[in-house]
Amino acid sequence: MPNANAPKDFQTLLLRLQEYWAARGCALLQGYDLEVGAGTMNPQTFLRVLGPEPWNVAYVEPSRRPADGRYGENPNRLFQHHQYQVILKPSPKNVQELYLGSLAAIGITSADHDLRFVEDDWESPTLGAWGLGWEVWCDGMEVTQFTYFQQAGGFACRPVAAELTYGLERIAMYLQGVDNVFDLVWTTRPDGVPLTYREVFHQNEVEQSRYSFQQSDAALLFKLFDSYEGECKRLLALNAALPAYDYCLKCSHSFNLLDARGAISVSERQGYILRVRALAAECARGYLLARARLGFPMLKDRARAELEVKATFDAETKRVEEIAEKEKQKAARAEKAEKKSATAAATKEGAA
Amino acid sequence: MELVLEIGTEEIPASFQQPTVAHLSEQLAKELRGARLADESLALNTFATPRRLAVTARGLLERSPDVKKRVQGPPIKAAFGADGKPTPAAIGFAKKVGVAVEALVPEGDRLVAEQEEKGQATRDALPQILARLVAQLPFKKSMRWGDESEAFARPVHWIAAALDGEALKLRYADVESGTTSRGHRFHDNTEFALPLAADYVKTLRGHRVLADWxxxxxxxxxxxxxxxxxxxxxxxxxxxxxxxxxxxxxxxxxxxxxxxxxxxxxxxxxxxxxxxxxxxxxxxxxxxxxxxxxxxxxxxxxxxxxxxxxxxxxxxxxxxxxxxxxxxxxxxxRKVKLASRVERLGRITFFNGLGTQLQRIARLKQMAGWLHAQTGRADSASLLEAAELSKADLTCGMVSEFPELQGTMGKVYALHEGLPARVAEALFEHWLPRGAEDKLPEGDEGALLGIADRLDQLVGFFGLGHEPSGTADPYGLRRAAIGLLRLVMGKSLRFDLRAALSEAQARFVAQSAQDAAIRVSQKPELIEKIWQFLLGRLESLWKDRAPDAIAAVLHTGVRDVVSLSLRLAALCEVRASHPEQFAAIAGAAKRIGNILEQARSKGLVAMAFKRELALAPAEQQLHAALGQARDRVQQALAREAWPQAYGVLAELRPAVDGFFDDVMVMDPIVEQRDNRLALLRELHELLTPLADFARLQA
Structure with a gap:
C-alpha cells in the first residue's frame, strides 16, 4: 500500500536503506562478486561474525538460488533476488529500535502497519551456523529475517552479531502496490518512462532457469565440485583462508546447480551438504586463526585483544592435541587388530 | 509482604511464555518455603506477554523465624577417651559446627550439636534468590546477545523487582534491576512505576498491555x-x-x-x-x-x-x-494418480537404516495382512490397497508445503480419483490418533494399518538403537506405543502383540537379506525390550488402576492386550464389590503359590494327582469340589466371563479351608506329599489365568 513517504522505486528503496545505515555507523560495502545463495555467505558476514572484533556493515547481496528459478513466469519466485544485509557486531542493545527506525525510513511505521516479531530459528546446515530471532511481519508479510548469530562454521560467536536480512523485492512490491515482481519500477528514465524489473532481469530469469533445469552439464559440475573442493583444501593447508573460502562458495553453488538439475539423489544429498559444511568450518578456523595471528587488530581494548589471541590459540592447540590423541588410539587399535589376525594366521598355519 | 517481579524482554516465542512463568512461580514458591520466608498463606500469580514475564507473591513473612537445628556428630563411644575426656573426633566436630565441646549433648548413641539458625529479613534474602531464579530459567532454546555470556529466550531489557513497593537490587547479564516497567511497544512506549501486586493487571492495562494470559x-x-x-x-x-x-x-x-x-x-x-x-x-x-x-x-x-x-x-x-x-x-x-506415485517412494528414504518409503510400504502390506489374518477384521482387499497407497501423498506438492496435511490429502485425492470410500478413509485414519486427545479411526482398515505402521516404527527405531531415554524421544516412540495400545484396546482387536512385534521384526530381517541398507537388529532380545516398553506404556494408560492389580494381570503371561484389559477390569471390579470373596481367593492362591514355589525350590515336581492315594476326607472333598468347578471355570474363561469365574472359584473356599485345616501338605510319606502337591497344582492352574495373585497386596 503506497504511502506518501514510501520510496517511489526499487533503487530509492536501496538508497534510503543505505543512507539510514550509513548514518548509524555501518560501512557500506558491496555484494560479493561470486555466486551466493544469501548475503550470509558473503565473507563480510560469514567470516566477520567470527572472533572478537567489532564489525558494522551493510550491503546489497544479489542472491542466486537455482532451484527457485521459474523461467520468469511466477510473480513471486526468482532465480536471483536481492537481499539487504546488515551486520551489527556486537549486537547493540537497541537493535530492535534501530531496525524499526529503518522501516520508518522506507515509509513503514507502526502507526499505519501491523508490525510483529514472530519467532524464527535460523539454521544453515551448509555453513554450520545457527541463530535465534524472528521473522518480522508487516501486515502478515515477512519482510525481514532478524537473527542473533550464535554460531558460525561450528564456532560460537562471541560477541553475538545481529543480522538483518531484508527481502527487497517483497518490500518493494508491497510499497509499490504491485502483485507481480516484474512490474516493479526500478527507476524512472529521464523521459518519465519507468524502467521495470522485467526490463532489467526478465531475460536473465528465463535463461538462468533454462540453464539450471535443462542445460547445465551435470558431469562437468560434478567434476568442478571435486576440483573446487580439492583447491579449497589445498589453500587451507597454505593458510590462505580467504581464497579457500572462495572455492568453498564455488562448491556450494555447484551443489545448488546440481540439486536444481535433479542430478543428486536423496541419499547423496546429505553427503554433499556435509562436504561443503566441512570446508566452511575449516575456512572459519583458518580465518579466525589468521585474525588471531594479526592480534585481532580492530579490537580497541588491546589488553582484551591479547587475552582473546591467547584463548584462540589455546583452543586450537587443544583441538590439535585431541586429534593427535584420537589418531594414536586409532593406530593402537589397528595394531592390536593386526597382531590378533597375525596370531590367528600363525595358529592356522601351525595347525595345517 | 508482597513481591512483584517483572522481566522485560524482546519478543519471546509464544509457546515459551506460559511454561516459563509457571516454572518461575513454582521455583519461587519452593525457594521461599525452603528459606522459611513464606508459609501456607503464600499466594502467587503469573503473567506473561511477548515482552514480559512476571510473577507476584503475596503473604511473604517479614523475616524467617529463628530455628534450632540438630547436627549429628560422632558416636558417643568414639567421642570420649578412657579418661572421659573428649577425643579429637568430638573436638573436631564441635569446632566444625561452631559450638563448645561441652555443649554437645547425647542423642541415642551419638553426640549432637544444637545450632541456632538465625532468621533473615526477607528484604535481605530476596535479591539473591531472585537473581538465581532469573539466571536458571530453562527454555527450549536460548540465546546470547551482545558481549554477554548469559543465555535467555531473547535479550532481557529490564528487570523490575519490588518488595512492598521498595526496590530489590539484582543483576542479570547487562541489566540492573529497577522499579519501572514499560508499556506497549508501539502504543505506550513509556516507563512507569512498577505497581503493587493488587494493581499490576489494572495498571498495565492502562499502559495498553493485557498482562493476564x-x-x-x-x-x-x-x-x-x-x-x-x-x-x-x-x-x-x-x-x-x-x-x-x-x-x-x-x-x-x-x-x-x-x-x-x-x-x-x-x-x-x-x-x-x-x-x-x-x-x-x-x-x-x-x-x-x-x-x-x-x-x-x-x-x-x-x-x-x-x-x-x-x-x-x-x-x-x-x-x-x-x-x-x-x-x-x-x-x-491431481494430475498424477496415487497409484503411480507409489513407485516414486523408492527414491525417498524413510530413515537411514530402515530403507526407502517403498520398502516401508512393502512391510506395511505384509503386516496389515498378518493382522487381518489374526483378527479377522477389516475388508482384506481394501486394507491392502490402503496399505499400498498409504504413503503415496508424501510425493504431493501440497504435502511438502504443509506436512500436517499428510493423510488428509491422501484421502482427498483418493476420493477425487473415485477410489472406494473405505480405502480413502483408511489413508487418513491410519494416522489416528495423532496425540493423547485425538480420536481413533472409525474403520477397521485404518485401525489395522495404523497398528502395522506403529509396529514397524517401534521395531525399526528400537532396532537401530534409537529408543527413548529420559525425556528425550526424538522419534515419537512413546506416542507411537500409546497410539498402538489405544488402537488395540479401543477397537477391541484381539491378537498376540508380542508375536506381532516378532512378525514386524521378521519383515525387516527378510528385507535386509536383500538390501544391506536395512540394519534393524535381528536379535530376539529386541522383541523383549520393546515388549517391556509397551507394558510400561500400558501401565501409564491404566494409571487410575491399583498398581498391584496391574502387576498381577500383566504377570499372567497373556499377550493379548484386550484380554489383559478385561482381566484387569474384572479383578478390580470383584475386588471392590466382593472384597471378602476376593480376599479368600487371592489368599488361597498366594498360599498355594508359596507352597508350590517352596516345593519347586527343593526340587520336588508335582506330578499327576492319584485319587486312590487321597486318604484324608478333606483331600477328597477338595478334589471333588475341584472336579465340579473345573469345567465351569474353564467355560467362563473361554467366554471371558471373568466375574463368573471368580464366583465359581469363591465357591471352592470351604473345601480349600478344610484342606488346609486338616491336611499337612509336606507329609513325611513321599507319595502323600507329592499327591497333595499335585492336587494343589491343579487348583493353581485354574487360578493363574485370572491373575498372578502373588503380586497383590493384601
Whole structure:
C-alpha cells in the first residue's frame, strides 16, 4: 500500500536503506562478486561474525538460488533476488529500535502497519551456523529475517552479531502496490518512462532457469565440485583462508546447480551438504586463526585483544592435541587388530 | 509482604511464555518455603506477554523465624577417651559446627550439636534468590546477545523487582534491576512505576498491555468474533484452541481485522484452506453457522493502526499469494494418480537404516495382512490397497508445503480419483490418533494399518538403537506405543502383540537379506525390550488402576492386550464389590503359590494327582469340589466371563479351608506329599489365568 513517504522505486528503496545505515555507523560495502545463495555467505558476514572484533556493515547481496528459478513466469519466485544485509557486531542493545527506525525510513511505521516479531530459528546446515530471532511481519508479510548469530562454521560467536536480512523485492512490491515482481519500477528514465524489473532481469530469469533445469552439464559440475573442493583444501593447508573460502562458495553453488538439475539423489544429498559444511568450518578456523595471528587488530581494548589471541590459540592447540590423541588410539587399535589376525594366521598355519 | 517481579524482554516465542512463568512461580514458591520466608498463606500469580514475564507473591513473612537445628556428630563411644575426656573426633566436630565441646549433648548413641539458625529479613534474602531464579530459567532454546555470556529466550531489557513497593537490587547479564516497567511497544512506549501486586493487571492495562494470559485470550477471542461477524450475520471464527493460544502469545493488546479472499478458492479442500490461513499466517478461518467455510479470515494485530484498510489489504495480498500456490499444488497433484506415485517412494528414504518409503510400504502390506489374518477384521482387499497407497501423498506438492496435511490429502485425492470410500478413509485414519486427545479411526482398515505402521516404527527405531531415554524421544516412540495400545484396546482387536512385534521384526530381517541398507537388529532380545516398553506404556494408560492389580494381570503371561484389559477390569471390579470373596481367593492362591514355589525350590515336581492315594476326607472333598468347578471355570474363561469365574472359584473356599485345616501338605510319606502337591497344582492352574495373585497386596 503506497504511502506518501514510501520510496517511489526499487533503487530509492536501496538508497534510503543505505543512507539510514550509513548514518548509524555501518560501512557500506558491496555484494560479493561470486555466486551466493544469501548475503550470509558473503565473507563480510560469514567470516566477520567470527572472533572478537567489532564489525558494522551493510550491503546489497544479489542472491542466486537455482532451484527457485521459474523461467520468469511466477510473480513471486526468482532465480536471483536481492537481499539487504546488515551486520551489527556486537549486537547493540537497541537493535530492535534501530531496525524499526529503518522501516520508518522506507515509509513503514507502526502507526499505519501491523508490525510483529514472530519467532524464527535460523539454521544453515551448509555453513554450520545457527541463530535465534524472528521473522518480522508487516501486515502478515515477512519482510525481514532478524537473527542473533550464535554460531558460525561450528564456532560460537562471541560477541553475538545481529543480522538483518531484508527481502527487497517483497518490500518493494508491497510499497509499490504491485502483485507481480516484474512490474516493479526500478527507476524512472529521464523521459518519465519507468524502467521495470522485467526490463532489467526478465531475460536473465528465463535463461538462468533454462540453464539450471535443462542445460547445465551435470558431469562437468560434478567434476568442478571435486576440483573446487580439492583447491579449497589445498589453500587451507597454505593458510590462505580467504581464497579457500572462495572455492568453498564455488562448491556450494555447484551443489545448488546440481540439486536444481535433479542430478543428486536423496541419499547423496546429505553427503554433499556435509562436504561443503566441512570446508566452511575449516575456512572459519583458518580465518579466525589468521585474525588471531594479526592480534585481532580492530579490537580497541588491546589488553582484551591479547587475552582473546591467547584463548584462540589455546583452543586450537587443544583441538590439535585431541586429534593427535584420537589418531594414536586409532593406530593402537589397528595394531592390536593386526597382531590378533597375525596370531590367528600363525595358529592356522601351525595347525595345517 | 508482597513481591512483584517483572522481566522485560524482546519478543519471546509464544509457546515459551506460559511454561516459563509457571516454572518461575513454582521455583519461587519452593525457594521461599525452603528459606522459611513464606508459609501456607503464600499466594502467587503469573503473567506473561511477548515482552514480559512476571510473577507476584503475596503473604511473604517479614523475616524467617529463628530455628534450632540438630547436627549429628560422632558416636558417643568414639567421642570420649578412657579418661572421659573428649577425643579429637568430638573436638573436631564441635569446632566444625561452631559450638563448645561441652555443649554437645547425647542423642541415642551419638553426640549432637544444637545450632541456632538465625532468621533473615526477607528484604535481605530476596535479591539473591531472585537473581538465581532469573539466571536458571530453562527454555527450549536460548540465546546470547551482545558481549554477554548469559543465555535467555531473547535479550532481557529490564528487570523490575519490588518488595512492598521498595526496590530489590539484582543483576542479570547487562541489566540492573529497577522499579519501572514499560508499556506497549508501539502504543505506550513509556516507563512507569512498577505497581503493587493488587494493581499490576489494572495498571498495565492502562499502559495498553493485557498482562493476564486468560484475560488476553478472552480479549483475542472477543475481537476475532466481533471481526468475523462483520463478514455476515452468523459468521463466526472456526474454533481453534491451539491458534488462539499462539495468537495470545503474539500480542499485548489484540486488534482483529477482517479480510476476504476470492470465493473460487473455496474449491480447495477446507483442510487446505485452514492450513494456509493458520499455519503460516496465524489467521482465523471464518465459517457460517453450519460450519461451512466462508471466503474470509480474521488477522489479529498487536496494534490499532490508523487505517485498518491498509493492514487488511496487506493481509489479503499475502493470503492470496499463498492460496494461489495452494491452488497450483492442488491442480498439479491431481494430475498424477496415487497409484503411480507409489513407485516414486523408492527414491525417498524413510530413515537411514530402515530403507526407502517403498520398502516401508512393502512391510506395511505384509503386516496389515498378518493382522487381518489374526483378527479377522477389516475388508482384506481394501486394507491392502490402503496399505499400498498409504504413503503415496508424501510425493504431493501440497504435502511438502504443509506436512500436517499428510493423510488428509491422501484421502482427498483418493476420493477425487473415485477410489472406494473405505480405502480413502483408511489413508487418513491410519494416522489416528495423532496425540493423547485425538480420536481413533472409525474403520477397521485404518485401525489395522495404523497398528502395522506403529509396529514397524517401534521395531525399526528400537532396532537401530534409537529408543527413548529420559525425556528425550526424538522419534515419537512413546506416542507411537500409546497410539498402538489405544488402537488395540479401543477397537477391541484381539491378537498376540508380542508375536506381532516378532512378525514386524521378521519383515525387516527378510528385507535386509536383500538390501544391506536395512540394519534393524535381528536379535530376539529386541522383541523383549520393546515388549517391556509397551507394558510400561500400558501401565501409564491404566494409571487410575491399583498398581498391584496391574502387576498381577500383566504377570499372567497373556499377550493379548484386550484380554489383559478385561482381566484387569474384572479383578478390580470383584475386588471392590466382593472384597471378602476376593480376599479368600487371592489368599488361597498366594498360599498355594508359596507352597508350590517352596516345593519347586527343593526340587520336588508335582506330578499327576492319584485319587486312590487321597486318604484324608478333606483331600477328597477338595478334589471333588475341584472336579465340579473345573469345567465351569474353564467355560467362563473361554467366554471371558471373568466375574463368573471368580464366583465359581469363591465357591471352592470351604473345601480349600478344610484342606488346609486338616491336611499337612509336606507329609513325611513321599507319595502323600507329592499327591497333595499335585492336587494343589491343579487348583493353581485354574487360578493363574485370572491373575498372578502373588503380586497383590493384601
Amino acid at each position: 486468560e484475560e488476553r485470550k478472552r480479549a483475542v477471542l472477543a475481537e476475532v468474533t466481533r471481526a468475523a461477524a462483520e463478514f455476515a450475520p452468523g459468521a463466526e471464527p472456526r474454533p481453534d484452541g491451539e491458534l488462539l493460544e499462539t495468537v495470545t502469545g503474539l500480542v499485548e493488546e489484540p486488534h482483529a481485522v477482517l479480510g476476504r479472499f476470492e470465493s473460487h478458492f473455496l474449491e480447495l479442500p477446507p483442510e487446505v484452506l485452514v492450513s494456509e490461513m493458520r499455519g503460516h499466517q496465524k489467521y482465523f478461518a471464518v465459517q457460517d453457522a453450519t460450519g461451512k467455510l466462508l471466503p474470509a479470515f480474521v488477522a489479529v494485530s498487536n496494534t490499532k493502526v490508523n487505517n485498518p484498510a491498509v493492514s487488511r489489504s496487506g493481509y489479503e495480498r499475502v493470503l492470496r499469494a499463498r492460496l494461489s500456490d495452494g491452488r497450483f499444488f492442488f491442480d498439479e497433484d
